[in-house]
Amino acid sequence: MPPKMHLCPQLSDPVMIKIDALPAFNDNYIWQLQDSEQRRCAVVDPGDAAPVENWLAQHPGWQLSDILITHHHFDHVGGIERLKTITGARVLGPAHESIPGRDLALEDGAAVNVLGHTFTVLAVPGHTLGHIAYLQAEQGWLFCGDTLFAGGCGRLFEGTAQQMHSSLSRLAALPAATQVYCTHEYTLSNLRFANAVEPENTEISERLQQVSQWRENGQISLPSSIGLERATNPFLRSAEPTVIAHIAEREGLDQPSPVQIFAALRRWKDTF
Numbered sequence: 001m002p003p004k005m006h007l008c009p010q011l012s013d014p015v016m017i018k019i020d021a022l023p024a025f026n027d028n029y030i031w032q033l034q035d036s037e038q039r040r041c042a043v044v045d046p047g048d049a050a051p052v053e054n055w056l057a058q059h060p061g062w063q064l065s066d067i068l069i070t071h072h073h074f075d076h077v078g079g080i081e082r083l084k085t086i087t088g089a090r091v092l093g094p095a096h097e098s099i100p101g102r103d104l105a106l107e108d109g110a111a112v113n114v115l116g117h118t119f120t121v122l123a124v125p126g127h128t129l130g131h132i133a134y135l136q137a138e139q140g141w142l143f144c145g146d147t148l149f150a151g152g153c154g155r156l157f158e159g160t161a162q163q164m165h166s167s168l169s170r171l172a173a174l175p176a177a178t179q180v181y182c183t184h185e186y187t188l189s190n191l192r193f194a195n196a197v198e199p200e201n202t203e204i205s206e207r208l209q210q211v212s213q214w215r216e217n218g219q220i221s222l223p224s225s226i227g228l229e230r231a232t233n234p235f236l237r238s239a240e241p242t243v244i245a246h247i248a249e250r251e252g253l254d255q256p257s258p259v260q261i262f263a264a265l266r267r268w269k270d271t272f
């Protein structure tokens with residue numbers, strides 16, 4: 001009699017996940033990963049518990065299994081304790097920041113399993129010193145908190161321009177199709193700035209037009225992709241001749257380095 005065939009779990013299809021945005025505060029998104037077969041979900045950066053609690057109340061039988069945190073700012077961690085108390089979810093967060101209720105302290109390069117998918121942790125200091133991002137390489141999902149935004153990047157609250165530039169360079173080197181799930185709906189104002197940096201860049205002006213349309217219709221502008229960011233995000237374009245020329249002239253710099261360009265862009269954006 002032939003041996004009974006068993007499906008090896010490693011070889012079976014990956015768990016199908018739907019990713020949804022739960023709006024919070026003025027312009028935050030709490031990304032939610034949903035496994036409708038197991039009725040389990042995970043959330044990223046729940047700054048407020050209410051949107052997640054409301055979702056769970058409207059979806060009886062669903063369980064919140066994991067809470068993924070990118071950095072310690074209140075609008076990313078404010079909902080953790082309440083959600084952990086009512087659901088018992090596991091809290092994953094950066095090792096080098098103070099995260100309430102954290103169960104798993106994550107260092108650069110760590111691999112964590114969430115809803116049957118392996119996520120790799122990337123240390124991306126700059127916005128804060130311990131900031132991490134979560135990458136699911138096979139599916140091409142990047143949850144990058146306040147490091148990379150659509151058309152922009154986070155402010156330098158704790159780190160240096162050098163740190164942020166290398167963090168963004170690391171993210172920019174990911175495959176073009178990688179989907180970028182950042183935490184804020186800042187795309188429109190970011191693209192207005194991008195357009196001021198590179199007025200001749202038609203990919204930027206076309207994207208600006210498209211996102212303006214989406215926002216007028218109340219539509220979300222995310223996720224973005226690494227390919228789109230490489231083409232339209234000035235903070236990933238500090239080695240582009242047009243960007244170098246514009247900043248060098250504006251700042252009176254002679255042969256500025258990519259980090260100098262990045263730092264000048266960030267200062268300009270801070271007051272744009």
Ligand SMILES: [Zn+2]
Pocket residue numbers: 071073127146
């Ligand atoms: Zn932040």
